[in-house]
Amino acid sequence: MRDSEQIIRVEGLSKSFRVARHRGGALGALRGLLDRGGHEVRAVDGVSFTVRRGEMIGYIGPNGAGKSTTIKMLTGILNPTGGIATVDGLVPWKQRKQLAHRIGVVFGQRTQLWWDLPLLDSIELLRHVYRVPIDRFQANLATFRELLDLDPFLTTPVRQLSLGQRMRGDLAAALLHDPTLLYLDEPTIGLDVVAKSRILDFLAGINREQGVTVLLTTHDLDDIERLCRRLIIIDQGRIVFDGSVAEIRERFGTHRLLIVDLAAEAAAPLDLQLEGVEIVRVEGPRHWLHFDRSLVPVADLIALVANRVQVRDLTIEEPAIEDIIGEIYRDNRRLNAPTSTPASLMTR
Amino acid sequence: MADISRPLNRSRDLLNEAGLYRRLAAAHVRGQMQYRGSFWMQIAGNALIYSLEFAAVLIFFLHFETLGGWHPGEIAFLYGLSSVSFGIAHIIGGGFASFSQLIVRGEFDRLLTRPLSSFVQVLAADVQMRRLGTVLQGIVAFAVAAALTDLPWTLGRALYLPVTIASAVAVFTALFTLEATVCFWTTQATEAVNAFTYGGSHLALYPIHIFDVWMRRLFFFIIPLGLVIYAPALYLLDKPDPLSFPAWARFIAPVAAAIFAALAGTAWRSGVRHYRSTGT
Numbered sequence: 001m002r003d004s005e006q007i008i009r010v011e012g013l014s015k016s017f018r019v020a021r022h023r024g025g026a027l028g029a030l031r032g033l034l035d036r037g038g039h040e041v042r043a044v045d046g047v048s049f050t051v052r053r054g055e056m057i058g059y060i061g062p063n064g065a066g067k068s069t070t071i072k073m074l075t076g077i078l079n080p081t082g083g084i085a086t087v088d089g090l091v092p093w094k095q096r097k098q099l100a101h102r103i104g105v106v107f108g109q110r111t112q113l114w115w116d117l118p119l120l121d122s123i124e125l126l127r128h129v130y131r132v133p134i135d136r137f138q139a140n141l142a143t144f145r146e147l148l149d150l151d152p153f154l155t156t157p158v159r160q161l162s163l164g165q166r167m168r169g170d171l172a173a174a175l176l177h178d179p180t181l182l183y184l185d186e187p188t189i190g191l192d193v194v195a196k197s198r199i200l201d202f203l204a205g206i207n208r209e210q211g212v213t214v215l216l217t218t219h220d221l222d223d224i225e226r227l228c229r230r231l232i233i234i235d236q237g238r239i240v241f242d243g244s245v246a247e248i249r250e251r252f253g254t255h256r257l258l259i260v261d262l263a264a265e266a267a268a269p270l271d272l273q274l275e276g277v278e279i280v281r282v283e284g285p286r287h288w289l290h291f292d293r294s295l296v297p298v299a300d301l302i303a304l305v306a307n308r309v310q311v312r313d314l315t316i317e318e319p320a321i322e323d324i325i326g327e328i329y330r331d332n333r334r335l336n337a338p339t340s341t342p343a344s345l346m347t348r
Numbered sequence: 349m350a351d352i353s354r355p356l357n358r359s360r361d362l363l364n365e366a367g368l369y370r371r372l373a374a375a376h377v378r379g380q381m382q383y384r385g386s387f388w389m390q391i392a393g394n395a396l397i398y399s400l401e402f403a404a405v406l407i408f409f410l411h412f413e414t415l416g417g418w419h420p421g422e423i424a425f426l427y428g429l430s431s432v433s434f435g436i437a438h439i440i441g442g443g444f445a446s447f448s449q450l451i452v453r454g455e456f457d458r459l460l461t462r463p464l465s466s467f468v469q470v471l472a473a474d475v476q477m478r479r480l481g482t483v484l485q486g487i488v489a490f491a492v493a494a495a496l497t498d499l500p501w502t503l504g505r506a507l508y509l510p511v512t513i514a515s516a517v518a519v520f521t522a523l524f525t526l527e528a529t530v531c532f533w534t535t536q537a538t539e540a541v542n543a544f545t546y547g548g549s550h551l552a553l554y555p556i557h558i559f560d561v562w563m564r565r566l567f568f569f570i571i572p573l574g575l576v577i578y579a580p581a582l583y584l585l586d587k588p589d590p591l592s593f594p595a596w597a598r599f600i601a602p603v604a605a606a607i608f609a610a611l612a613g614t615a616w617r618s619g620v621r622h623y624r625s626t627g628t
């Protein structure tokens with residue numbers, strides 16, 4: 001009775017770690033073994049969401065928010081402390097090996113390729129590890145050679161590859177066994193603009209053409225804006241937002257910046273004395289006005305400004321998605337600050 | 349129906365994993381061979397270090413007629429038995445011997461995303477070919493033993509020698525596995541745990557009856573190196589048993605090895621379970 005539309009179902013998923021006090025030396029380590037003290041940190045705290053087949057989702061949050069811990073539970077590496085989850089109808093931590101055949105995993109900062117061997121050797125080895133039938137293997141390899149342009153370095157030892165080439169190799173390796181779901185942990189970390197673009201285009205392509213569901217964690221919101229229609233934001237182990245990028249702008253990004261260039265240097269400073277409007281910066285004739293469009297409609301503000309002073313030019317800027325998300329984290333912390341543990345403690 | 353197919357599936361899985369171990373281990377050796385010069389140098393260096401140690405022990409014992417009733421040639425034989433098994437175990441189980449690095453680098457997570465048991469993958473993660481040097485030195489020790497003593501060869505003894513070596517390899521590999529298991533709780537105590545593997549391999553170079561009673565108990569009943577090296581050596585060299593164990597004690601090496609390996613396997617599995625519940 002599994003709902004085949006939903007590839008991931010997570011309900012109330014939680015993971016607590018016991019953080020032991022750190023002691024130096026071998027003796028300290030031995031005492032650490034015996035000591036069951038320390039305090040408990042909730043890395044993931046009652047997370048629920050579902051993912052439909054073919055979706056491409058950005059799972060984001062600051063360091064230590066619980067992103068990686070969630071991914072580790074959904075790949076079957078970690079057992080949760082509470083809650084339930086199914087991935088493609090399987091319980092990850094109970095059916096780890098079965099699930100491994102259906103998912104691809106790329107950890108951006110660690111390669112799964114054999115360091116001292118040519119890329120092709122790693123790919124060959126993984127064919128055996130995942131028992132990929134030879135005709136599927138050849139078809140997939142041909143596709144990836146073309147899409148990821150692997151030919152120039154297919155026989156080069158992995159240690160000699162550039163970061164971008166290595167990531168392309170890692171993607172091919174992760175997709176060789178036709179997974180229906182791909183987890184990507186920071187896939188563009190450290191890449192230059194060109195290398196990054198190429199990888200983002202490739203991911204969009206396999207999602208569109210082969211219907212691979214993609215869940216990616218990242219720091220880089222540029223990745224999300226270019227790839228994902230849906231965004232899940234996690235902070236301090238809890239989901240603080242789940243919706244589209246447009247929705248997040250709608251709900252949280254009510255602030256705009258109005259940049260006004262005056263015709264001549266104003267004799268008196270531009271002072272509107274209006275609630276929800278603040279002049280955040282002045283530079284010669286240029287004024288930056290920060291305003292809340294739910295309090296002050298744009299048209300009214302422009303009319304008001306034009307009424308007071310001679311305006312030569314006007315621009316309105318939307319806040320960057322980074323700034324909006326930064327705002328969400330700050331709000332979340334203000335709400336939860338007194339009870340929860342600092343998130344930085346659980347970074348491993 | 350399911351009852352019949354389950355063990356069948358299980359043995360097919362095992363065969364499959366054994367085949368993959370061979371491939372993954374071969375890939376690791378191929379990787380090391382990329383640095384061809386260093387590859388052979390490391391083997392030679394390892395052989396040299398162990399040979400010097402052996403030479404020092406031999407020179408020392410040549411001054412005495414016997415040690416606890418054992419002639420230098422017989423000591424050399426014991427030395428060979430221990431070195432060959434320790435070397436082979438270190439090659440096969442190298443991934444466990446260097447497991448703390450795998451944990452520290454966070455690569456164990458990676459292994460758990462693949463459709464293979466973590467045991468096989470760790471085993472294949474590091475095949476320490478330089479330990480061929482230790483095996484080589486062990487073979488030299490056997491040659492020295494043959495030159496210094498008349499070994500009492502019979503068909504039975506010739507057949508029991510490989511059984512003895514296989515048992516000792518299993519016990520050393522199990523020791524490496526136990527050492528690796530500790531890393532799931534702490535990676536700071538590796539030196540303390542090394543005392544059992546490296547220390548054990550060194551003590552197994554000598555006839556165990558020369559040691560104190562506590563040491564003997566440790567090597568017979570807890571870490572059964574005495575049962576898989578010393579006791580079979582009594583038979584292989586046709587020596588009287590100064591500790592007067594029953595005669596069959598000389599032949600239980602494979603049983604002792606199997607029990608110890610099974611215990612190490614259980615400990616490893618509980619270590620993996622602990623890792624997966626704590627992520628550390």
